[in-house]
Amino acid sequence: MKKILVTGGAGFIGSHVVRRLVTRYPDTQVFNLDKLTYAGNLENLRDVENYSNYRFIKGDILDYPFLKELFHAERFDGVIHLAAESHVDRSLESPATFAITNIVGTINLLQAASDAWKKDYSGHLFYHISTDEVYGSLDHGGYFTETTPVDPRSPYSASKTGSDHFVWAFRHSYGLPAIISRCSNNYGPNHFPEKLIPLMIHNILHGKSLPVYGKGENVRDWLYVEDHAAAIDLIFHKGKAGQIYNIGGNNEWKNIDLVMLLCKIMDEKLNKPAGTSAKLISYVTDRPGHDLRYAIDASKLKSELGWQPAVDFPTGLERTVDWYLSNQDWLNHVTSGAYRDYYERMYHHR
Ligand code: NAD
Ligand code: TYD
Numbered sequence: 001m002k003k004i005l006v007t008g009g010a011g012f013i014g015s016h017v018v019r020r021l022v023t024r025y026p027d028t029q030v031f032n033l034d035k036l037t038y039a040g041n042l043e044n045l046r047d048v049e050n051y052s053n054y055r056f057i058k059g060d061i062l063d064y065p066f067l068k069e070l071f072h073a074e075r076f077d078g079v080i081h082l083a084a085e086s087h088v089d090r091s092l093e094s095p096a097t098f099a100i101t102n103i104v105g106t107i108n109l110l111q112a113a114s115d116a117w118k119k120d121y122s123g124h125l126f127y128h129i130s131t132d133e134v135y136g137s138l139d140h141g142g143y144f145t146e147t148t149p150v151d152p153r154s155p156y157s158a159s160k161t162g163s164d165h166f167v168w169a170f171r172h173s174y175g176l177p178a179i180i181s182r183c184s185n186n187y188g189p190n191h192f193p194e195k196l197i198p199l200m201i202h203n204i205l206h207g208k209s210l211p212v213y214g215k216g217e218n219v220r221d222w223l224y225v226e227d228h229a230a231a232i233d234l235i236f237h238k239g240k241a242g243q244i245y246n247i248g249g250n251n252e253w254k255n256i257d258l259v260m261l262l263c264k265i266m267d268e269k270l271n272k273p274a275g276t277s278a279k280l281i282s283y284v285t286d287r288p289g290h291d292l293r294y295a296i297d298a299s300k301l302k303s304e305l306g307w308q309p310a311v312d313f314p315t316g317l318e319r320t321v322d323w324y325l326s327n328q329d330w331l332n333h334v335t336s337g338a339y340r341d342y343y344e345r346m347y348h349h350r
Contacts, residue, residue: 001053002028004236005076007061007109008083010034012191013129015044016229017080022054024233029053031074034083035060041339042346043330044190049346056347061105064112071116078125079113080236081106084163087194088133088156092288095155102159103166110170118174126178127236128167132221132248133157134182137291144182145297146244153289177241181232184248184296188225188316189323193334196220197317200259201324202331204266204277214286216256219293223249224316227309234307245305248296251313256281265321 002025009018009032021030030053034040048054059066061083084102085091091098110126117124135144136151152158170176191198200210231247239245253261263277301307311319324331333339 002078003031003074003076004028005031005033005074005079007033007079007081008040010036010040010042010044010056011082011086012039012044013186013225013228014082015041015190016188016225017082017232018045018054019048020226020229020233022048022051026053029055031055031057031076033057033059033061033070036340036343037085039086039192041190041192041334042342043333043339058343058347061109062100064108067108067112068115071112075116076113077123078127078236079109080127080129080232081109082129084160085156087192088154089194089287091154091156091159095159098155098159099162102156103162106163107166110166110176114170114174114176117176121175121177124177125236125241126167126170126176127232127239128164128178128180129232130164130180130182131157131160132182132184132246132294132296133291134161134164135294138293138295140293143295143297144246146182146246146300153291171242179235179239179241179243179245181235181239181245181247182296183228183231183246184221184223184294186225186228187222188320189327190330191225191320193331196255196258197262197320198324200262201266201321202335204263204270204280205324205328205331208280209282210259210263210277210280211282211284212256212259213284213290215283216254216259217292218255218290219252219295220255220258221248221250221252221295222258222313223247223251223309224311224319227311230310231301231307234305235301238305245301246296246298247301247307248298249309249313250296250298251309252293252295253313261317262321265318269321269325
């Protein structure tokens with residue numbers, strides 16, 4: 001059986017990646033290594049937790065001796081590395097935490113993988129999940145391509161850029177077969193309600209104000225999370241070592257337009273008079289150094305591997321809202337902190 005280690009599999013994107021791999025590849029053993037920080041939630045994977053080809057390991061990528069032992073014991077064929085601190089606003093509060101987890105954690109994993117695989121790298125792959133934010137910020141024209149120079153501006157994007165550099169350093173210095181992909185903003189089920197879309201849905205449901213940073217003019221390129229998981233699956237199985245692949249939705253929205261659209265969908269779903277949710281919008285102090293626009297050119301992934309998004313934005317957004325409306329327990333557990341008990345209940349005795 002092939003063995004894949006997914007890090008950060010209890011988080012938003014990681015849980016969709018784990019589900020996809022476990023259900024599509026019964027002959028692959030999928031290991032989910034996650035520290036279960038505030039962003040890790042095993043309730044995201046309830047539906048696959050009893051699959052025989054799935055195993056959860058609670059562990060920290062900052063613990064090198066543990067990683068070294070794990071790699072030697074399990075002999076993974078490949079790694080898909082998603083574990084990270086991922087929220088820009090938190091990075092502004094605590095930049096060192098981001099440097100430590102995202103850079104040092106990635107170095108530890110790289111070291112453990114190259115140590116375990118160095119006798120023969122063939123058949124192995126270290127796949128690092130990066131972000132379009134490493135390219136910096138665009139004005140109103142142009143797109144990020146794979147050759148755009150990195151120009152990170154937030155502590156989050158600086159830490160992701162640092163981790164990308166170390167992945168390439170291990171490739172050049174030790175011959176580790178590695179791939180990097182850089183994706184635009186994801187949205188969909190299981191998104192932690194500190195990020196724009198789930199925060200707005202949560203606040204509308206609870207009649208709380210909707211904080212729009214600055215004038216709401218910043219632009220993001222949104223991709224449905226299952227499309228990202230599909231791209232990751234494809235790149236892991238068919239991508240070429242040594243390559244960078246951009247992944248994007250070709251779907252740019254100004255924040256305020258997106259929030260207005262969400263308000264409209266929520267009014268309809270909740271049978272409220274048109275305009276009810278939009279009254280909750282409140283313009284608040286802008287995020288310091290707020291990147292104006294991200295927009296990805298994903299044509300390399302399309303031409304070389306045939307990937308393109310399958311879910312259009314109206315469908316994806318409605319699916320997302322429906323998911324939050326029918327999974328209010330998930331939302332309540334996350335906001336109350338009750339999701340943290342899940343590991344204790346489900347795994348402690350095992
Ligand atoms: P997330 O914050 O939802 O999940 C991160 C996961 O990593 C959590 O389960 C957390 O418990 C785990 N983790 C954190 N520190 C750890 C540690 N020291 N050891 C082990 N596990 C640890 O993040 P996400 O939004 O799912 O993003 C996943 C990856 O994709 C990140 O690397 C992020 O930079 C990248 N990315 C995210 C987006 C996006 O829109 N969310 C877009 C492009 C790229
Ligand atoms: P976010 O979901 O934090 O993702 P990122 O900063 O990684 O792009 O934010 C998306 C956009 O929404 C970004 O321009 C910041 C803005 N934003 C708000 O206006 N209000 C909010 O409460 C949040 C969380 C984000």
